[in-house]
Amino acid sequence: MRATCVFFHAHPDDEALLTAGTMARLADEGHRVVLVVATAGERGLTAPVDGDLGTVRTAELHASARALGCARVVLLGYADSGLDGTADEGFASADVEVAAEELAGLLRQEDADLLTVYDPAGGYGHPDHVQVHRVGVRAAELAGTSVVLEATVDRDLLLRVLRPLGRLVRALDVRSFERAYASRDEITHRVRVGAHAEAKRASMAAHATQATGGDSVRTLAALLRLPMPLFRRALGTEYYVRRDLPPGTRLTHPLDAHPLLTSPLDDHLPHLLDAHPSGPPHDRPLDAHPSHAPDDPSPSDEPPPHEPRDRPVVAGG
Ligand SMILES: [Zn+2]
Numbered sequence: 313m314r315a316t317c318v319f320f321h322a323h324p325d326d327e328a329l330l331t332a333g334t335m336a337r338l339a340d341e342g343h344r345v346v347l348v349v350a351t352a353g354e355r356g357l358t359a360p361v362d363g364d365l366g367t368v369r370t371a372e373l374h375a376s377a378r379a380l381g382c383a384r385v386v387l388l389g390y391a392d393s394g395l396d397g398t399a400d401e402g403f404a405s406a407d408v409e410v411a412a413e414e415l416a417g418l419l420r421q422e423d424a425d426l427l428t429v430y431d432p433a434g435g436y437g438h439p440d441h442v443q444v445h446r447v448g449v450r451a452a453e454l455a456g457t458s459v460v461l462e463a464t465v466d467r468d469l470l471l472r473v474l475r476p477l478g479r480l481v482r483a484l485d486v487r488s489f490e491r492a493y494a495s496r497d498e499i500t501h502r503v504r505v506g507a508h509a510e511a512k513r514a515s516m517a518a519h520a521t522q523a524t525g526g527d528s529v530r531t532l533a534a535l536l537r538l539p540m541p542l543f544r545r546a547l548g549t550e551y552y553v554r555r556d557l558p559p560g561t562r563l564t565h566p567l568d569a570h571p572l573l574t575s576p577l578d579d580h581l582p583h584l585l586d587a588h589p590s591g592p593p594h595d596r597p598l599d600a601h602p603s604h605a606p607d608d609p610s611p612s613d614e615p616p617p618h619e620p621r622d623r624p625v626v627a628g629g
Contacts, residue, residue, distance in 0.1 A: 315425040315567055316344040318457075320415065320448045322403065322430075322440040323353035323392060324373035325519040325532065330435075330463045331428055332380055332515040333505020334550045334566055339381030340508065343567075346384045346422055347377050348415065350403045350444060355394040357530075358521040365521065366392075372519045379514035386418060397439030404439030408446050415451035425573060426566060427457045431464040431553060436492045458571050461501060461552040464494040498553050500561040501568070506548035513543060 317338050321327045327335065327347055339345045352373075354366030361368045370387060377385045388411070393402025403411075419427060429448030434441030445462065452460045470489060478486035505512060516523070516532050523532035538546060554561075557569065567573055 313573055314342055314344065315570075315573055316346065316422050317426040317428075317566065318346045318348055318419060318422060318424045319428045319463075320348045320350075320444055320451075322350050322438070322444045323356065324349055324369040324376070325353065325356075325516075325522045326441075327373075327380075328376055328512070328515040328519055329531065330430075330465075331550060332376070332512040333508045333547065334428075334503050334552075335380045335382065336508035336511035336515075337503070337505055338566065339383075344383045344422075345381060346386065346418075346424070347373075347380075347382045348386045348388065348418065349373060350388045350390045350411075350447075351392040351440060352387060352389075353392050355392040355399060356522060357395065359524050361521055368521055369519070372521065375518035376515040379511055379518055381511070384422075388414060393438075393440045402440065404443045406443065406447075408443070408450055411443075411447045412450035412454055415447060416454035419451060419455035419457050424455070424457050425570065426459045426461065427452050428461045428463050428552070428566075431462040431494045431498075433492055433494075435464065436489065459554065459567075461554055461566060462494070464499065464551050464553055465492075466496050466499055466551050467493040468496040494551070494553050497559050499551050500554045500557045501552035501563045501566060503550045503552065503564060503566060504548060505550055506544045509540065509544040509548065512547060513540075 315338075317335075319327060319331050319335055321330075327349070335345050335347070352366035353369045354364070356365065356369065358365055373387075374385055388403075390403035390406055390411070391399065391401050393399045393404040397404050418424075427448060429452075430441050430445045432442070432445050434443070434445055449460060451457075467489065470493065471486065474484065474486045474489060478484045513536065516536055519532060523530055523536055535543065535547065552566065554563075554569075557563075561569075563569060
């Protein structure tokens, strides 16, 4: 059955790094994918651009959405809070209830089955990203959206990659990541997106201002230089936490164990989940969603694509 999935992000290009593969996969499976972005990212780092940065980045966002097969793009129109998240009047300081009601209106209009937000830490902690969590969770409550997934990164995996780097690169403060994103135990969904790596790469490439200028090391630029097989390995898994499922749950599709979208195959899921409420993680994922496309068979425990450096550089956060 066709679901409507709303992906809520802070700035243009956040979707490319965190959820692009999942979005492309869902769209490819015939689901309706809606991209909602709080700000135009007008205070992001960039090389000089022709005209207003917010306008340019909005155009980049639409190009990214086309590459991913999104049915609709909505900009909530809040101001970017800037790289350190302190700009006055930014999304980070917006009234949560007001912003949540606005997003809830959209969720009701779309009759959304699923909303993605960020983990409570806001990933690495940018205030606009923390606000995405607060506003998104509240909006889902108001609209009665039954599944909320927190887009995140496996922090344990990230630290395993960063710690050796931190010994080599003095500017890299690895400790700043010890509370970032989500721990391995919290993660409930590991979504394989290797089969949609081309779309994910196209989404990243669409954000040209964030891949070209302003800073000596840019995540997008570095990732876009990876050869495709390496790109697929490094970015072939996307991570989510669903808080209403028991820790240790291991699912592989965003719509697995959806309380409303059941199918004969899904019927055994609650039973299986109950059987291991706090036991060891299953070796094999519970993967009963009927509409799975065959996906990339590469190993999932690859380093995630994230921010090995000393301050937030992802596009104004
Ligand atoms: Zn951001």
